[in-house]
Amino acid sequence: MPFEWPVEFDPSRFSLQNIREQYLDSGVIFENFDTLLQAFLITVGLALLAEILGIILGLVLALMKIGRSKILSAPAQVYIDVFRGTPLLIQIIFIYFATPNIGIRIESLFFAGLVALTLNSAAYVAEIFRSGIQSIDKGQMEAGRASGLTYAQTMRHIIVPQAFRRVIPPLTNEFVMLIKDTSIVSVIGLEELLRSARVIQSATASATPLVAAAVFYLAICLPLIYLANGLERRLNRRTA
Template sequence: MNLDFSQIVPYIPFILEGIWATLKFVSVSILMGFILGTLLSLCKITKTPLLKWLADAYTSIFRGTPLILQLMIIYYAVPQLTGYDISAFLSAVLAFGLNSAAYISEIIRGGILAVDKGQTEAAEALGVPYKPMMLNIILPQAFKNILPAMMNEFITLTKESALVSTIGYLDIMRRAQVVGSDLYRNFEPLLFAGLIYWVIVYILTSVGRLVERRLRQSD
C-alpha cells in the first residue's frame, strides 16, 4: 500500500483550523433552527388553519428535498436573483438553519404533545393566557423531554456539515481536499479528516448521554 502519513504532518494545523470553522457555522445554524423550529411547532399546534398549513408546507418542502440542493440554491440562486454576492458562510448558515428548523419543529411539536394535557387544562381553568401558559408551563417541560433528540440533531448536523465543502467553505472536509490536491495524495488527508469528525461526534455523543443521564436522575 502506497501510504505516507508523514507528508500531511506540516498540514495538520491547517486542517485543524477547520474544526472552528465547522463548529462556528453549525452552532449558528442549530440556534437559528431552534428559534425558527419553535415558532413552526407552535404554528403546527395552533387552531389557526392558515398558520398550520404554512408550517406543514414549510416542513414538507425542507424535509422532502436534499440538503445539498437547498445549499446550492441559496449559494448560486441568491446572487442571480438579487445581485447580492452571498458568502459561503452565510449560505451554509441559512441552508443548514432552515433545513434544521423543519426537523426541530417536529421534535418540539412531539415534546409539546407529550406534556400531560392536564397541565393545559389546569392553566386554562386558572385563566392563564395562552402565551404565558406556553412560555412558562408547557415549553419548559417539553424542552426537558426533547433535549436528547436535540443533541442528536446537533450531531447529525455536524456530520452533514461536510456538504459545505461543495461551495468552497473552508471547513474540515474542504481543507482536507485542499491538502490532497496540493500533495496529489487524497487518502491520508481524508482519513485524518474522518478521524476529526469521529472525535467531534464521539465528544458530542458523550455529552448527550451525560445530559440524558442527568435528566433521568432529576425526574
C-alpha cells in the same frame, strides 16, 4: 457478456505498511495542521451558529404548527415538508448558485452555508419541539387554563419549559447531524473540514487528510452522541 466482478482486489497493495503510508502519513498532517485546524473551527462555528438560529426558528415553527389557527399552522407545515422532503445538497446549491438569478446574491460562502443549514435544521428542530410539547400531559394545559392563565401563558410558563428538558437529547442528536451536514457545504467551495482535506489531498496525492478530517469529526461527534444517550437514560429513569 462474460461475468465481471464489480470489485477488483490487488493483494500486493493490501499490506499493513501500505495502509499506514496511504492513510497515516503524519508528515502530510504536520505540514498542513494549521490549515486543517482552521477548517475545523469553521466547521464547528458553522454548526454552532446554525444550531442556535435553527432552535429559535424551529421553536417558532413548532408553536405555529400546533396552534389552532390554520393561517399559522399551514405555512409552518409547508415549510417543514419542503425542507425535510428535499435533500440538503439541493438546498445549498440552490441558495448559493440559483438565488442570484432573482437578484439575491450571497457574497460570503460561510453565510450561504449558514443560511442553508439554519433553514434546514429549523424544520427538524420544529418536529422535535412539536413532539416534545405534545408529549406533555394534556391535563397540564387544562389545569393552566382552569387556573386563569391564557393559552399563551400556559405554553410559555408551563408547557414549553417542561418540553425543553425532554427535547435536549433529540436536539443533541440533531446537532450531531448538523456537524456532519456542514461537510455538504463544501460543494459551494467553503473551506470547511472536508473541502480543506480535499484541497490538501489533491496537492499531496495522499488520502491521509481525509482520515484526519474524519478523526476531527469523530472527536466532536462521539462525546455528543454519548452525552445524548446518557441524558436520554436519565430522563427515562426520572419519568418512568
